[in-house]
Amino acid sequence: MTTAVATRAEFEALLDRVLSLVSSDPEAGPRLAAADVAERVEIQDLGLVLNLASDPSTGRGLRWEFSDDIDWRPHLSLAMDSDVANRYLQGKENFAIAVARKRIRVSCGDARAALRLLPVYRPVFERFREVVERDYPQLAV
Amino acid sequence: MADRITIAEAARRAGVSAATLRRWQEEGIVPLTDGEWTEAAAAQARVIARMRERGHSLESLKRASAEGRLAFGYAEDLFPPTEERVTVDEAAKQTGLEPELVERLMRLLGTPVLREGELNQEDLGAMEHCARVLETGFPLVAFLQLVRVYAQSIRKIADAEVRLFHIYVHEPLIQDGIPAIEMAEQIEGMAGELLPIAGPMIDYLHARYLRFFIEQDVVGHMEVDLAEGSSGRVSMAYCFVDLTGFTRYTEEEGDEEALDMIERFVETVQATLPVEATIVKTIGDEVMIVSADAATLTEWAVGFLALFQERPQPRVGIHYGSAVFRDGDYFGGEVNLAHRVVTRALGGEVMVTRDIVDAMQDSAYIEFHPIGRVSLKGFPEPISLFVARPASPTAEQQLVEETEPEV
Numbered sequence: 001m002t003t004a005v006a007t008r009a010e011f012e013a014l015l016d017r018v019l020s021l022v023s024s025d026p027e028a029g030p031r032l033a034a035a036d037v038a039e040r041v042e043i044q045d046l047g048l049v050l051n052l053a054s055d056p057s058t059g060r061g062l063r064w065e066f067s068d069d070i071d072w073r074p075h076l077s078l079a080m081d082s083d084v085a086n087r088y089l090q091g092k093e094n095f096a097i098a099v100a101r102k103r104i105r106v107s108c109g110d111a112r113a114a115l116r117l118l119p120v121y122r123p124v125f126e127r128f129r130e131v132v133e134r135d136y137p138q139l140a141v
Numbered sequence: 142m143a144d145r146i147t148i149a150e151a152a153r154r155a156g157v158s159a160a161t162l163r164r165w166q167e168e169g170i171v172p173l174t175d176g177e178w179t180e181a182a183a184a185q186a187r188v189i190a191r192m193r194e195r196g197h198s199l200e201s202l203k204r205a206s207a208e209g210r211l212a213f214g215y216a217e218d219l220f221p222p223t224e225e226r227v228t229v230d231e232a233a234k235q236t237g238l239e240p241e242l243v244e245r246l247m248r249l250l251g252t253p254v255l256r257e258g259e260l261n262q263e264d265l266g267a268m269e270h271c272a273r274v275l276e277t278g279f280p281l282v283a284f285l286q287l288v289r290v291y292a293q294s295i296r297k298i299a300d301a302e303v304r305l306f307h308i309y310v311h312e313p314l315i316q317d318g319i320p321a322i323e324m325a326e327q328i329e330g331m332a333g334e335l336l337p338i339a340g341p342m343i344d345y346l347h348a349r350y351l352r353f354f355i356e357q358d359v360v361g362h363m364e365v366d367l368a369e370g371s372s373g374r375v376s377m378a379y380c381f382v383d384l385t386g387f388t389r390y391t392e393e394e395g396d397e398e399a400l401d402m403i404e405r406f407v408e409t410v411q412a413t414l415p416v417e418a419t420i421v422k423t424i425g426d427e428v429m430i431v432s433a434d435a436a437t438l439t440e441w442a443v444g445f446l447a448l449f450q451e452r453p454q455p456r457v458g459i460h461y462g463s464a465v466f467r468d469g470d471y472f473g474g475e476v477n478l479a480h481r482v483v484t485r486a487l488g489g490e491v492m493v494t495r496d497i498v499d500a501m502q503d504s505a506y507i508e509f510h511p512i513g514r515v516s517l518k519g520f521p522e523p524i525s526l527f528v529a530r531p532a533s534p535t536a537e538q539q540l541v542e543e544t545e546p547e548v
Contacts, residue, residue: 096441098444099443100440100443100444100506101531110451
């Protein structure tokens with residue numbers, strides 16, 4: 001295990017900000033919502049859990065919770081440390097290679113979920129990089 | 142309001158006599174708006190004249206016209222060919238190219254004007270571009286390959302534009318029972334707005350991909366290619382990925398769902414590939430990828446397959462070797478071998494040859510399980526094959542994981 005790149009509160013605030021931006025983006029929000037994939041991400045070294053899914057109330061954005069207290073079931077579960085998450089979300093860590101190197105652990109009960117989600121993930125990386133550059137420059141890689 | 146034209150002008154455009162047009166009008170083969178000839182009606186007449194030459198009966202054309210099936214012919218008017226023509230010899234004289242080279246370039250471009258032995262002004266313009274490229278000193282052998290790649294790629298784009306327009310615009314209008322001339326005008330309006338966008342889009346994508354590949358070249362991922370470049374051969378890792386059980390999946394889920402699955406599959410391959418790897422082509426549910434870096438490509442394949450724990454599961458075959466690079470594709474026995482290797486993999490397996498194992502001897506992440514020497518179709522000697530899997534944790538790593546406190 002490596003040293004965490006941020007505190008749990010910092011990383012949660014960063015992810016919350018990025019997801020708010022992506023969800024309200026007129027292009028990215030609907031595209032991610034249309035993928036209709038519920039995803040669970042665990043940042044292991046911070047003990048942080050994020051569950052996100054399409055927002056059924058609008059059908060055009062996302063809903064997310066930083067806990068497992070949710071009323072939906074994830075199709076895709078990822079687990080990684082914060083340094084890997086930080087690099088992956090800035091587009092600096094190849095997802096599949098990280099899986100092969102066991103830096104990201106993946107559990108995917110529905111292959112179609114991965115096929116729907118991964119091709120539309122790019123806006124998340126872009127927003128993450130923007131927020132890091134502006135508000136969390138110490139996390140830039 | 143549609144532009145009205147005289148019957149003489151309509152006859153000139155359609156390439157038939159005015160008397161023929163009157164007969165087609167009376168028999169309802171070319172419907173007119175308020176009895177007036179318009180550009181749309183002349184375009185319909187031109188299509189009908191062409192179909193008559195191909196042997197279609199007036200009765201069948203009358204039915205097709207009434208249903209609006211000929212309405213897309215009007216869109217041809219958006220790209221009127223220039224009428225002034227020159228012979229091959231004149232084109233050669235004007236451009237400084239040899240007549241044989243003009244003919245060869247025109248054949249590569251897929252332009253069938255050579256049947257008439259003449260080029261129009263657009264063809265001549267294209268030959269002038271070619272001459273300028275060759276004047277820069279760019280080798281002819283490479284340029285001829287480039288021209289073939291340009292022609293094949295653009296042909297595919299134009300074919301897709303027309304087919305998709307037909308499926309998603311023209312057919313729905315026919316289903317809605319829109320009158321033929323009104324339909325032709327609607328199609329012309331939409332096509333007139335859409336088709337000119339293709340040029341700037343292609344320019345944008347070309348610039349973007351050119352930047353990407355120049356960057357790849359500059360950062361040194363092509364050192365081996367450059368060393369072998371003069372012979373036209375390159376050493377790369379060749380990877381084929383396909384979906385097992387796809388035929389059954391198509392039967393069970395239907396063509397549309399299966400097509401969606403293929404599109405998402407190819408998009409996911411594209412979205413997850415390491416930057417130095419490139420998709421060369423897709424054939425149905427099969428994707429061909431190349432990379433100068435065999436190790437990261439193999440790691441990608443192992444990680445990628447971890448996403449698919451249920452059918453239809455992909456399988457992968459990878460081999461490293463030397464092949465001929467021509468027309469944007471890779472050819473030769475080593476490529477054929479990679480293609481054969483994937484057929485021996487089961488769903489969820491990454492099957493590789495010894496060349497990949499040798500290139501990754503020191504990998505801390507991937508281990509290789511030999512399955513023995515396997516006979517592959519077209520190869521006289523059995524080939525040693527291995528299944529690539531994530532490396533098992535070492536005893537030391539296991540101890541760390543077991544003793545690590547929970548957060």
